[in-house]
Amino acid sequence: MRLTLSRTALLLASALSVVALPGLAETATSPVATIVLPAITVTAVTTRKLEDHVLASGLISPVEQVSVVPLIEGQPIETLAADVGDKVAAGQVLATLSTATLTLSQSQLQASLAAARASAAEARRTADRTAALLAQGSTSNAANDQAQSALTAAEAQVTSVQAQLDNVALQISRTQVVAPVAGTITARSAQIGSIASAAGAPLFVIMRDGALELRADVAEADLPKVVAGQKARITLASGLPPQTGTLRLV
Structure with missing residues (x-):
């Protein structure tokens, strides 16, 4: 009985050894998991000015437009000496009446x-x-x-x-119609032969000194951020190069 038990125990032990060996082999061949750490960017601490941009849109128009009307009534226009787009000086003759x-x-x-x-x-x-x-x-x-x-x-x-x-x-x-101010002519209604009249449309419209301004709508929350004298960058819808300007009035 003892022998039988011993042999039985020995066989069981051998079986257990055989069963355990594959597990040990598998554990030894498994790859070790790699931990990937996140990339970290290090920047030196410096002091710099933070800019808060306020966006606004609007229309560009002349700062001041001056209407040129005849000083006498009832005389036909005889000659024209200026047209739209011309730059004129104060006192320059624009047209003459008969x-x-x-x-x-x-x-x-x-x-x-x-x-x-x-x-x-x-x-x-x-x-x-x-x-x-x-x-x-x-x-x-x-x-x-x-x-x-x-x-x-x-x-x-x-x-x-x-x-x-x-x-x-x-x-x-x-009878000489002259420019009251220097600037650029933006409109002309004068036609040779037509009767000059101060009651009708102005003969010419002059953009004084050729100055333009952008009138933009600013959000109420941004109003405290804008003051006269600030610089502004203007991007044109026409695709022309951006322009710079100075805030004149809030």
């Missing part, structure tokens, strides 16, 4: 003035003679008063005609 009717009126008034002056001179001689006769007692006070009144009326006529002549001369000088 002076034909004004020159005719001027000639007529000059003739009227000469006649009025002649009448005034005759009235003065008559007044002087009447005054001398009155001093001699050869005429009445009524006649003298009448002569003086005629002289006053004749001199008033001279003054009136002279004023009309001066007015025509002023109108002739205003």
Whole structure:
């Protein structure tokens, strides 16, 4: 019995050894797991300025536009000396109006003035003679008063005609339409032959000094971040190179 038990135990032990050996072999051949650590970037600590960008969109328009209108009414446009896109200086002639009717009126008034002056001179001689006769007692006070009144009326006529002549001369000088300011012409409605009128569309529109500005809408939350004098970078929708500017007004 003991032998049998011993052999049985020995066989069991051998079997266990055989069974255990494959497990040991498998453990020995398994690869070791590799741990991959995350990459770390190291940067030196420095002090720098942080910029907060505020985005806004809007439309570009002239800072100031000046309308050019004729200073006299009812005269046809005779010549044009400027067009859209031209850069002009203050006082430069942009167009001229016809002076034909004004020159005719001027000639007529000059003739009227000469006649009025002649009448005034005759009235003065008559007044002087009447005054001398009155001093001699050869005429009445009524006649003298009448002569003086005629002289006053004749001199008033001279003054009136002279004023009309001066007015025509002023109108002739205003037939030249000039630029009131320097800048770039952005619009022109003037056409040769059309009647100039201040009541209609301006003959020209000038962008003063050629200055442009961007009027943009800024979000309410960004308003505390913007102040006059700040620099701005403007990106154009047309694809042209970006422009820089200065914030003028908030």
